[in-house]
Amino acid sequence: MPEIGEIQAHAERVEEQFAGKSLTSFRPITFYVLKTFAPDPATAHGHTLERVTTRGKYLHMWFGPIVFVVHLMQGGRLRPDEKQSAKPRGGQARWTFDDGTALLLTEAGSDKRAGVWVLDSSTDLDTTEPLEGLGPNADTLDIDTLRTILGENSMRIHGLLRRQRIIAGLGRRLANDICHEAQISPFAMTGKFSDEQVEALHSAIGTCIDRSLEFERAQTEIVASKKRPSAVHNNTGEPCPRCGEAVREVAYVKYSVNYCAACQTGGKVLADNTTSKFLK
Numbered sequence: 001m002p003e004i005g006e007i008q009a010h011a012e013r014v015e016e017q018f019a020g021k022s023l024t025s026f027r028p029i030t031f032y033v034l035k036t037f038a039p040d041p042a043t044a045h046g047h048t049l050e051r052v053t054t055r056g057k058y059l060h061m062w063f064g065p066i067v068f069v070v071h072l073m074q075g076g077r078l079r080p081d082e083k084q085s086a087k088p089r090g091g092q093a094r095w096t097f098d099d100g101t102a103l104l105l106t107e108a109g110s111d112k113r114a115g116v117w118v119l120d121s122s123t124d125l126d127t128t129e130p131l132e133g134l135g136p137n138a139d140t141l142d143i144d145t146l147r148t149i150l151g152e153n154s155m156r157i158h159g160l161l162r163r164q165r166i167i168a169g170l171g172r173r174l175a176n177d178i179c180h181e182a183q184i185s186p187f188a189m190t191g192k193f194s195d196e197q198v199e200a201l202h203s204a205i206g207t208c209i210d211r212s213l214e215f216e217r218a219q220t221e222i223v224a225s226k227k228r229p230s231a232v233h234n235n236t237g238e239p240c241p242r243c244g245e246a247v248r249e250v251a252y253v254k255y256s257v258n259y260c261a262a263c264q265t266g267g268k269v270l271a272d273n274t275t276s277k278f279l280k
Contacts, residue, residue, distance in 0.1 A: 032112065041118045181204035232259060
């Protein structure tokens with residue numbers, strides 16, 4: 001699933017291409033993509049796209065009294081719609097503008113989960129679904145807030161980084177790379193972090209997000225996960241970029257956690273199954 005770097009760069013591209021254009025229509029192409037029944041999306045008609053912002057893994061498109069909140073999930077993309085066909089392949093929703101251009105939300109694959117919420121721009125969006133309960137954005141997290149979060153949530157750090165209601169915007173790729181950058185075991189318990197580890201983790205979050213954003217800004221659209229550069233994520237067996245030792249993994253049914261034993265676990269190899277006694 002796209003993480004905070006991909007989402008931010010995607011929002012910047014949409015804003016660059018469509019900001020200042022007046023909306024003439026919004027049409028859900030599938031019956032399940034629109035997640036709200038009020039306010040009426042037509043309220044945005046005649047208003048210009050003011051800006052495109054992000055909150056965690058969500059994009060916000062601001063049109064006067066209306067905000068369209070979009071979650072791309074795994075395969076969703078917002079793309080200029082040149083053909084504007086009645087039944088575009090993978091098409092989920094379309095925004096059409098007064099100059100004849102259009103923006104199309106598409107979603108690849110059969111598991112359609114991308115969604116659009118229409119919200120009143122005058123409300124506190126963080127108190128409204130789907131944003132209610134999200135943790136602070138990872139890219140705005142100060143060290144004191146991070147220290148408080150770690151103290152209040154005793155759990156393995158890899159899981160904490162991916163939990164959107166604790167810290168918003170990170171996923172498995174960045175969680176793997178952040179732990180590697182900070183030289184912390186992905187299964188270290190947050191309640192035992194030293195001041196030095198908190199500082200290293202805070203620095204690593206910023207560094208990894210910045211690297212991701214730099215790469216994504218050089219792309220014309222969100223690329224496949226395997227094309228995104230990573231220190232350890234999905235690099236099992238490849239040399240660690242810091243020490244040269246082979247990157248290892250702990251495999252689960254649906255995903256894996258990657259790490260470097262030499263850099264992160266004092267040389268200890270974590271057993272590759274879900275019932276292992278992990279390094280604390």
